[in-house]
Amino acid sequence: xxxxxxxxxxxxxxxxxxxxxxxxxxxxxxxxxxxxxxxxxxxxxxxxxxxxxxxxxxxxxxxxxxxxxxxxxxxxxxxxxxxxxxxxxxxxxxxxxxxxxxxxxxxxxxxxxxxxxxxxxxxxxxxxxxxxxxxxxxxxxxxxxxxxxxxxxxxxxxxxxxxxxxxxxxxxxxxxxxxxxxxxxxxxxxxxxxxxxxxxxxxxxxxxxxxxxxxxxxxxxxxxxxxxxxxxxxxxxxxxxxxxxxxxxxxxxxxxxxxxxxxxxxxxxxxxxxxxxxxxxxxxxxxxxxxxxxxxxxxxxxxxxxxxxxxxxxxxxxxxxxxxxx
Amino acid sequence: xxxxxxxxxxxxxxxxxxxxxxxxxxxxxxxxxxxxxxxxxxxxxxxxxxxxxxxxxxxxxxxxxxxxxxxxxxxxxxxxxxxxxxxxxxxxxxxxxxxxxxxxxxxxxxxxxxxxxxxxxxxxxxxxxxxxxxxxxxxxxxxxxxxxxxxxxxxxxxxxxxxxxxxxxxxxxxxxxxxxxxxxxxxxxxxxxxxxxxxxxxxxxxxxxxxxxxxxxxxxxxxxxxxxxxxxxxxxxxxxxxxxxxxxxxxxxxxxxxxxxxxxxxxxxxxxxxxxxxxxxxxxxxxxxxxxxxxxxxxxxxxxxxxxxxxxxxxxxxxxxxxxxx
Numbered sequence: 001x002x003x004x005x006x007x008x009x010x011x012x013x014x015x016x017x018x019x020x021x022x023x024x025x026x027x028x029x030x031x032x033x034x035x036x037x038x039x040x041x042x043x044x045x046x047x048x049x050x051x052x053x054x055x056x057x058x059x060x061x062x063x064x065x066x067x068x069x070x071x072x073x074x075x076x077x078x079x080x081x082x083x084x085x086x087x088x089x090x091x092x093x094x095x096x097x098x099x100x101x102x103x104x105x106x107x108x109x110x111x112x113x114x115x116x117x118x119x120x121x122x123x124x125x126x127x128x129x130x131x132x133x134x135x136x137x138x139x140x141x142x143x144x145x146x147x148x149x150x151x152x153x154x155x156x157x158x159x160x161x162x163x164x165x166x167x168x169x170x171x172x173x174x175x176x177x178x179x180x181x182x183x184x185x186x187x188x189x190x191x192x193x194x195x196x197x198x199x200x201x202x203x204x205x206x207x208x209x210x211x212x213x214x215x216x217x218x219x220x221x222x223x224x225x226x227x228x229x230x231x232x233x234x235x236x237x238x239x240x241x242x243x244x245x246x247x248x249x250x251x252x253x254x255x256x257x258x259x260x261x262x263x264x265x266x267x268x269x270x271x272x273x274x275x276x277x278x279x280x281x282x283x284x285x286x287x288x289x290x291x292x293x294x295x296x297x298x299x300x301x302x303x304x305x306x307x308x309x310x311x312x313x314x315x316x317x318x319x320x321x322x323x324x325x326x
Numbered sequence: 327x328x329x330x331x332x333x334x335x336x337x338x339x340x341x342x343x344x345x346x347x348x349x350x351x352x353x354x355x356x357x358x359x360x361x362x363x364x365x366x367x368x369x370x371x372x373x374x375x376x377x378x379x380x381x382x383x384x385x386x387x388x389x390x391x392x393x394x395x396x397x398x399x400x401x402x403x404x405x406x407x408x409x410x411x412x413x414x415x416x417x418x419x420x421x422x423x424x425x426x427x428x429x430x431x432x433x434x435x436x437x438x439x440x441x442x443x444x445x446x447x448x449x450x451x452x453x454x455x456x457x458x459x460x461x462x463x464x465x466x467x468x469x470x471x472x473x474x475x476x477x478x479x480x481x482x483x484x485x486x487x488x489x490x491x492x493x494x495x496x497x498x499x500x501x502x503x504x505x506x507x508x509x510x511x512x513x514x515x516x517x518x519x520x521x522x523x524x525x526x527x528x529x530x531x532x533x534x535x536x537x538x539x540x541x542x543x544x545x546x547x548x549x550x551x552x553x554x555x556x557x558x559x560x561x562x563x564x565x566x567x568x569x570x571x572x573x574x575x576x577x578x579x580x581x582x583x584x585x586x587x588x589x590x591x592x593x594x595x596x597x598x599x600x601x602x603x604x605x606x607x608x609x610x611x612x613x614x615x616x617x618x619x620x621x622x623x624x625x626x627x628x629x630x631x632x633x634x635x636x637x638x639x640x641x642x643x644x645x646x647x648x649x650x651x652x
Contacts, residue, residue, distance in 0.1 A: 056551060090553030097551070102544035106643060107566045116562075117552045152642040168552060 004031035005208035011068035022279040024050045026232040037209040039223030047232040048212045052178045057085035091121040094169030098181035100162035104153035111149030121172035136167040159190035180212045216259040231287035236314040248314035251288045338627045345623035349616035350393045402617035407609045412617045421501045423598030427584045430522030438526045442533025464527030473520040473593035490595040521590040525579045537568040577633035581626045
């Protein structure tokens with residue numbers, strides 16, 4: 001097995017509130033191999049973005065990495081100084097945020113935003129950086145790139161802006177892209193284009209991708225593997241085909257049943273009863289146990305067995321596979 | 327853009343016409359000037375003669391037109407008290423007010439911006455908290471009290487700085503300046519602090535809150551995620567966006583510095599336009615009051631116009647004029 005680009009080990013992200021210390025991410029581990037796209041799915045507040053922010057070192061005030069390790073290409077990065085971490089961002093880890101309308105500085109030409117990023121990370125002259133900015137725009141499919149570098153963000157449509165954002169994330173050729181809900185704010189027709197673009201660029205360059213989303217359709221379309229998060233913990237992780245067609249964790253199963261595209265053929269869109277517990281009131285055992293229809297006393301009392309990063313695992317005492325065969 | 331400028335200029339002219347109407351109305355409603363000009367032993371004939379000589383028997387609109395025509399040519403009539411043309415008196419007094427306003431405006435802007443940016447970036451430092459607390463004094467203490475306090479400390483107790491007047495002045499052309507003598511410069515210190523302190527704290531608090539807002543936006547987060555230096559994030563990305571709303575307020579504050587100079591000039595017996603106005607009010611010297619009113623409104627409207635045009639330079643979204651803008 002090749003060395004993973006990103007490797008997260010037992011990551012814990014804490015929120016310090018006045019009353020207590022809560023765990024927004026609790027003991028999460030996963031790897032991303034070169035060229036691999038890992039989909040990270042879960043409801044809002046499940047901690048999926050938090051893990052991404054921890055990797056790029058941009059957790060802000062009440063949040064902090066409390067435990068665990070983050071390795072990038074064999075180098076531990078969670079304990080780097082702020083300055084070293086800053087140099088890593090953009091250079092080794094590119095980031096694409098959710099809303100392209102607000103990700104670009106409205107008062108600065110996109111060419112200048114590209115050039116400043118390129119010159120920050122690569123030793124190039126202004127001229128060379130400008131040339132590179134144009135080719136970066138061409139690569140993401142902006143027509144008449146040489147002219148458009150002088151445009152301001154508001155002169156682009158939403159989809160085009162997300163292309164610019166992707167160009168910005170990729171312009172220093174990072175080995176890892178963290179895409180945090182990259183298509184959520186876009187029209188459905190544009191979503192597919194952006195996903196295809198991201199997929200193509202990463203395949204061409206062998207860039208690893210952490211694709212954070214709540215859209216099961218996007219994951220099915222794009223990811224090689226998928227990690228399902230629930231209340232800060234990993235519920236299930238495995239190859240995308242296995243997890244989507246044959247989920248082992250009852251939560252994943254419920255999630256699939258409540259996804260329209262996946263639920264075609266079912267008589268009715270199923271829903272998972274209740275809602276995700278607040279971090280301050282996590283149940284003692286399995287966090288999903290209050291909503292799980294097969295929970296037993298054991299589930300209520302003891303947290304499920306730890307996930308070890310491997311091919312496919314579900315953090316459940318009675319994972320569905322074993323149940324189904326029985 | 328041209329259409330916009332024309333529209334703004336047109337609006338400005340309308341505002342000035344309305345102010346002119348108010349100024350003109352003062353002549354008619356603050357007593358009958360004929361009564362004031364003729365003594366007790368007047369005949370009805372005298373009254374009629376003077377009335378027609380001054381054109382006061384003509385229709386209101388016609389008189390207003392004449393007033394405007396004269397005002398545009400810089401003729402505001404003759405001061406009742408000094409018996410000299412008002413324009414001449416104003417030109418004589420203007421340099422001292424303008425110098426005072428320029429110095430305190432520059433101080434307010436430099437310190438307001440600097441401290442505002444500093445307290446926004448170092449949000450929770452004790453220096454920031456100290457500055458913020460102290461700034462409450464500047465916002466809440468009335469100007470005259472600050473002036474009197476400064477006079478008490480620096481003139482009466484310490485004896486370092488003069489308590490009133492402009493010091494020695496040097497006349498350059500028709501402009502009498504206090505910048506070229508040491509006593510003139512010394513005399514400027516206390517009045518300009520008094521006049522600028524309120525504006526400074528106002529600008530500072532505004533810059534701080536706007537900048538903190540901007541620092542929370544996605545594009546600042548994205549700029550960080552691209553690995554840009556803190557200095558580039560703060561001073562390039564955040565500051566430019568902070569300046570959009572701040573420019574308007576700074577512009578208007580510069581106008582009100584000249585208008586507020588009335589109080590400061592009274593406290594320090596500063597021989598400027600404000601003091602002239604206060605004296606004119608005491609003696610019901612209506613031509614001087616009317617001219618002052620017109621002057622201040624021209625100033626405000628002019629500054630407003632400049633600020634609106636500055637918007638175009640700062641914010642490209644306004645320049646778009648519908649091309650590609652949504």
